[in-house]
Amino acid sequence: MKHLPAGTAYVVWTGIGSFGITVLGVMLFNDPVSAPRVLCMTLIVLSVAGLKLIDG
Template sequence: MGWLTNPWTLLVLGGICEMGWALGFKYVRSDAPWWQHAAVLAALAASMALLWVAMKSLPAGTAYAVWTGIGALGVATIGILVFNEPVTHLRILFLALILIGIIGLKAVSGET
C-alpha cells in the first residue's frame, strides 16, 4: 500500500486539515475576503473526507480519537506558539497526555 493510501497517513492529513478549519473558525473574521472563508470550508471538507476514507480501514473509535487528538493538540500548540495563548505546566501535561494517547492508539491498533 502506498503512503498516500495508507489509512494512518490519511488520518494524519485529516487531522492537519482539522487544525486548519478550527483555526479558521477562530481567526477568520466575518468581514474577511471570500477566499479565506472558502479555505476554511475546503479544510473542513478535506478533513471530513480524509477521516471518512481512513475509517474504511481503521476502527471508528480509534480513527475518531486520533483525528480529534491531532486537531486538538495541533490547535493548542499553534495557539501557544503563534497566538500567545497561555502556557502552564498543567496545560503542557495534558497536551502531552493527548500525544501519548495518539501514539498509544496507533501502537495497539495492529495496523501499519
C-alpha cells in the same frame, strides 16, 4: 480507516486537531504555556500513539 476501527480513527483525528489548535494558539495568539497544559498535551499525544499501537 482501512486498517483502524472507526472509534480509534476518530480519536486520532480529534487528538491531532486538539494538539494542533493548542500549539497554534500558543504560537499565534500568545496563549499561556503552563505545566498543566504541557502535561495534558503530552497525555493526548501519548494516548493517541497508544491507541494507534494497540489497534495497529
